[in-house]
Amino acid sequence: MTDIKENNNSDKNLSSLENSDSTKDILVIGAGLCGSLLALRLAQRGYNVNVYESRPDLRVTDISAGRSINLALSDRGFRALRLAGVEDKARAICIPMKGRLMHDIEGRTFASKYSGRDGEYINSISRGDLNGMLLTEADRFENLNIHFNKECTNIDLDTNTVTFKDRNTNTSFNISSDVIFGTDGAGSELRKSYFLQRKFLFSFSQNFLTHGYKELEIPAAADGTHQISKDYLHIWPRGEYMLIALANLDGSFTVTLFLGHEEGTYHFKGLDTEDKIKAFFQEQFPDALALIPNIAEEFANNPTGPLGTIKCSPWHYKGQTLILGDAAHAVVPFYGQGMNASFEDVAVLDGIIDKHEGDWETIFKTYEHVRKANADAIGELAEENYYEMRDHVANPIFKKKRQLEMQFEKAFPNAYFSKYSMVTFNENIGYFEAMTRGRAQDKAILNMITDNAISTTIDMTKEQLKDVLHQVLEKTNDILDDDKIAKTMHH
Amino acid sequence: MTDIKENNNSDKNLSSLENSDSTKDILVIGAGLCGSLLALRLAQRGYNVNVYESRPDLRVTDISAGRSINLALSDRGFRALRLAGVEDKARAICIPMKGRLMHDIEGRTFASKYSGRDGEYINSISRGDLNGMLLTEADRFENLNIHFNKECTNIDLDTNTVTFKDRNTNTSFNISSDVIFGTDGAGSELRKSYFLQRKFLFSFSQNFLTHGYKELEIPAAADGTHQISKDYLHIWPRGEYMLIALANLDGSFTVTLFLGHEEGTYHFKGLDTEDKIKAFFQEQFPDALALIPNIAEEFANNPTGPLGTIKCSPWHYKGQTLILGDAAHAVVPFYGQGMNASFEDVAVLDGIIDKHEGDWETIFKTYEHVRKANADAIGELAEENYYEMRDHVANPIFKKKRQLEMQFEKAFPNAYFSKYSMVTFNENIGYFEAMTRGRAQDKAILNMITDNAISTTIDMTKEQLKDVLHQVLEKTNDILDDDKIAKTMHH
Numbered sequence: 001m002t003d004i005k006e007n008n009n010s011d012k013n014l015s016s017l018e019n020s021d022s023t024k025d026i027l028v029i030g031a032g033l034c035g036s037l038l039a040l041r042l043a044q045r046g047y048n049v050n051v052y053e054s055r056p057d058l059r060v061t062d063i064s065a066g067r068s069i070n071l072a073l074s075d076r077g078f079r080a081l082r083l084a085g086v087e088d089k090a091r092a093i094c095i096p097m098k099g100r101l102m103h104d105i106e107g108r109t110f111a112s113k114y115s116g117r118d119g120e121y122i123n124s125i126s127r128g129d130l131n132g133m134l135l136t137e138a139d140r141f142e143n144l145n146i147h148f149n150k151e152c153t154n155i156d157l158d159t160n161t162v163t164f165k166d167r168n169t170n171t172s173f174n175i176s177s178d179v180i181f182g183t184d185g186a187g188s189e190l191r192k193s194y195f196l197q198r199k200f201l202f203s204f205s206q207n208f209l210t211h212g213y214k215e216l217e218i219p220a221a222a223d224g225t226h227q228i229s230k231d232y233l234h235i236w237p238r239g240e241y242m243l244i245a246l247a248n249l250d251g252s253f254t255v256t257l258f259l260g261h262e263e264g265t266y267h268f269k270g271l272d273t274e275d276k277i278k279a280f281f282q283e284q285f286p287d288a289l290a291l292i293p294n295i296a297e298e299f300a301n302n303p304t305g306p307l308g309t310i311k312c313s314p315w316h317y318k319g320q321t322l323i324l325g326d327a328a329h330a331v332v333p334f335y336g337q338g339m340n341a342s343f344e345d346v347a348v349l350d351g352i353i354d355k356h357e358g359d360w361e362t363i364f365k366t367y368e369h370v371r372k373a374n375a376d377a378i379g380e381l382a383e384e385n386y387y388e389m390r391d392h393v394a395n396p397i398f399k400k401k402r403q404l405e406m407q408f409e410k411a412f413p414n415a416y417f418s419k420y421s422m423v424t425f426n427e428n429i430g431y432f433e434a435m436t437r438g439r440a441q442d443k444a445i446l447n448m449i450t451d452n453a454i455s456t457t458i459d460m461t462k463e464q465l466k467d468v469l470h471q472v473l474e475k476t477n478d479i480l481d482d483d484k485i486a487k488t489m490h491h
Numbered sequence: 492m493t494d495i496k497e498n499n500n501s502d503k504n505l506s507s508l509e510n511s512d513s514t515k516d517i518l519v520i521g522a523g524l525c526g527s528l529l530a531l532r533l534a535q536r537g538y539n540v541n542v543y544e545s546r547p548d549l550r551v552t553d554i555s556a557g558r559s560i561n562l563a564l565s566d567r568g569f570r571a572l573r574l575a576g577v578e579d580k581a582r583a584i585c586i587p588m589k590g591r592l593m594h595d596i597e598g599r600t601f602a603s604k605y606s607g608r609d610g611e612y613i614n615s616i617s618r619g620d621l622n623g624m625l626l627t628e629a630d631r632f633e634n635l636n637i638h639f640n641k642e643c644t645n646i647d648l649d650t651n652t653v654t655f656k657d658r659n660t661n662t663s664f665n666i667s668s669d670v671i672f673g674t675d676g677a678g679s680e681l682r683k684s685y686f687l688q689r690k691f692l693f694s695f696s697q698n699f700l701t702h703g704y705k706e707l708e709i710p711a712a713a714d715g716t717h718q719i720s721k722d723y724l725h726i727w728p729r730g731e732y733m734l735i736a737l738a739n740l741d742g743s744f745t746v747t748l749f750l751g752h753e754e755g756t757y758h759f760k761g762l763d764t765e766d767k768i769k770a771f772f773q774e775q776f777p778d779a780l781a782l783i784p785n786i787a788e789e790f791a792n793n794p795t796g797p798l799g800t801i802k803c804s805p806w807h808y809k810g811q812t813l814i815l816g817d818a819a820h821a822v823v824p825f826y827g828q829g830m831n832a833s834f835e836d837v838a839v840l841d842g843i844i845d846k847h848e849g850d851w852e853t854i855f856k857t858y859e860h861v862r863k864a865n866a867d868a869i870g871e872l873a874e875e876n877y878y879e880m881r882d883h884v885a886n887p888i889f890k891k892k893r894q895l896e897m898q899f900e901k902a903f904p905n906a907y908f909s910k911y912s913m914v915t916f917n918e919n920i921g922y923f924e925a926m927t928r929g930r931a932q933d934k935a936i937l938n939m940i941t942d943n944a945i946s947t948t949i950d951m952t953k954e955q956l957k958d959v960l961h962q963v964l965e966k967t968n969d970i971l972d973d974d975k976i977a978k979t980m981h982h
Contacts, residue, residue: 205696443977486934
């Protein structure tokens with residue numbers, strides 16, 4: 001263990017200095033959101049941590065280039081940031097979004113809160129600002145060093161040696177380490193080495209949606225204020241495609257268009273001239289078009305990104321290497337949980353290190369054992385939420401369901417939690433449980449509405465509403481019981 | 492089009508000679524079961540077909556080496572063989588298995604038919620015999636040439652050029668072709684080129700079970716007869732692991748042990764001495780052990796195979812290449828459908844060629860469009876059937892369900908089809924529909940048995956049984972309706 005300049009979490013610090021772990025060095029590949037937070041936390045525990053990042057330091061070089069997808073920070077993310085003592089610093093750069101603001105094709109807007117409970121909201125945050133804050137926190141630790149412009153090109157899994165190419169000098173060098181963490185994102189080199197080196201049976205999936213995304217910008221007004229309300233996540237849901245916008249601190253909005261690559265009435269491949277792009281926006285998103293002055297230029301210059309989900313197993317090898325975050329479980333952005341899930345990875349791993357410090361093989365096995373089903377679940381939830389988001393306005397039964405759930409949450413805040421609330425605001429419920437229970441609730445409510453089995457008027461008395469809630473909960477439990485019995489057939 | 496020596500399917504032949512397809516050459520990579528049947532069918536249509544196979548001709552060289560997994564041929568496979576005019580030749584080398592024979596730990600046996608209807612059974616067949624028959628049929632066509640010992644090492648997707656290494660001379664050569672079919676199995680080089688060359692977004696998954704398999708042999712009796720009944724698929728289900736045996740024409744049985752690689756009470760990694768192997772079999776499969784004289788030798792010499800499922804999309808590129816069979820959708824062997832699904836691929840493709848002959852891009856797109864959900868479904872069904880097979884004896888509710896379904900099928904042969912019957916004996920029901928309806932039926936029955944909502948006695952009158960059937964069908968339809976309403980949320 002080397003010197004520690006400062007530690008915001010003094011309990012942990014003491015215990016780490018007392019621990020008997022003989023690990024000399026930890027190497028982290030990737031200083032993105034997950035890698036930065038992980039490195040910070042490991043440094044706080046007293047480990048000697050070296051982080052290698054292929055890109056330049058984002059605090060001095062702008063490297064976003066139209067490829068961020070706005071981030072929504074919520075409770076699971078905050079839990080992990082709190083553990084590392086940086087929650088307040090993150091909150092200081094957040095813009096709270098208390099709900100969605102839907103824009104219809106005539107430009108009318110409809111607000112929809114995220115929860116019937118007060119104080120449950122998500123937060124727009126800039127990837128660059130948040131990552132920069134974590135890197136600056138990391139810089140305060142003498143036992144943590146971040147090396148930029150060092151691209152991982154190979155990992156020898158048996159000798160635990162990583163080859164990096166220095167992007168400035170174009171020379172390569174090797175680093176060996178007791179323990180290596182791969183937080184190198186969806187295109188992880190460490191994960192690729194698991195796949196290609198075939199030292200063990202590696203289950204792996206990459207699943208691309210037929211849709212892609214492109215980022216555009218609504219600039220700030222001349223006086224630096226936001227041109228539309230910054231207090232909502234703006235959505236232009238159109239069934240086959242969708243536009244969203246999240247506020248930035250500088251008064252601008254980052255806008256993302258989700259559209260088929262080459263399928264559907266409109267698609268990216270077909271929008272190949274300024275006229276076609278503007279005609280599409282004029283027809284479908286006229287109010288947004290009026291706010292995006294450089295649409296043609298941005299359409300041409302910003303890349304069309306793919307939307308993919310990655311799942312794999314095992315995440316670790318020999319107690320020497322582990323992948324976390326997007327490297328292990330990249331998800332599509334439609335639940336606003338990619339970053340939150342990656343941060344939660346760090347918190348879950350940290351709790352397991354507490355119990356098994358020094359025994360990395362047990363730590364890695366236990367971590368995957370408790371985390372895998374939850375990671376798979378958020379991947380599925382994010383894929384299915386795409387359909388829910390873009391069809392939100394069109395389907396009257398969805399609207400009735402949402403309205404009923406709002407009434408439940410408002411009137412009985414401790415008795416009802418929608419799927420969205422469980423996923424987003426309840427960090428003590430794992431994603432898998434949130435998915436399982438949330439799906440059963442949705443199924444119960446949708447079927448009861450379709451069968452006219454329950455009232456969905458908005459003027460029910462509390463007693464009437466309570467009765468409806470009881471029916472929903474009973475039907476939900478029936479569904480869960482029936483599924484459980486059927487599942488005994490396939491475990 | 493070149494000369495055709497013979498065609499068993501004269502209709503097709505005439506139409507093919509009249510068609511306007513300008514395709515000069517078709518190249519098929521892999522002369523396994525799927526490739527041989529596909530090549531035969533394409534030759535019957537009049538195409539000039541060249542097939543390249545990495546292994547030697549299996550009719551002259553024994554290449555099985557303990558890695559076949561016994562094959563069970565059933566209705567979907569027969570449909571495709573019939574189309575190519577070789578059904579009778581296949582039936583001649585089949586051993587019908589009318590049901591399962593379960594062996595308990597005391598060596599007692601219990602028979603369980605595959606269906607309550609007469610004439611519904613599966614067939615044990617040797618991969619080598621069947622493949623040899625198809626190759627011999629293929630040899631009768633002058634416009635079909637098979638090149639053995641030619642290993643595919645690269646595919647240039649833009650120029651449609653394949654590089655082969657001649658395994659005899661160790662030299663490489665290139666072949667270009669208008670249309671290339673990859674029937675090169677679970678480790679397909681064509682599929683790898685889709686994955687690695689990144690010319691398009693390729694969704695891909697490989698999922699390994701924690702269990703593997705090893706083949707053993709029960710030799711024929713001294714007089715050449717079978718030592719145990721050849722009329723059943725023998726199963727020794729033990730929950731955590733399972734042994735099965737299928738009869739061969741020479742009086743022997745191919746036995747397959749399914750066991751954890753390194754998890755569970757017993758696992759392959761731990762069975763590393765003759766004593767341990769024999770003690771395990773003595774404890775768990777004493778009646779089988781008595782019939783496997785060379786168990787220690789076979790355990791040491793035969794490889795432990797992995798059990799993996801492969802799914803991917805797209806299956807085609809530019810109307811120039813298409814993957815079929817295991818190359819596109821490898822499945823685990825627990826539904827006995829891997830070969831049948833691959834043969835069915837050929838039949839489905841053939842029907843689409845009928846409609847769009849000459850327009851390969853449309854053929855390939857249409858083929859994937861109609862086939863993909865069915866291929867995914869058999870992958871899932873096969874994985875989940877593992878649990879059903881190995882737990883078959885232990886779970887009393889499964890037994891009651893199976894017995895009730897037998898009664899339904901026997902008394903009302905046109906009104907009830909179990910999931911197994913739909914998958915195995917009803918080639919006019921797609922795998923996806925069989926899975927969806929079959930799962931709903933299973934769920935209905937299991938829940939009604941658990942809730943004591945239906946009688947499951949074996950002495951019901953036909954009227955009583957009819958009443959139970961109606962309850963089951965009604966509950967099944969309720970489940971399907973509820974699922975359909977819930978699914979509107981994710982599409």
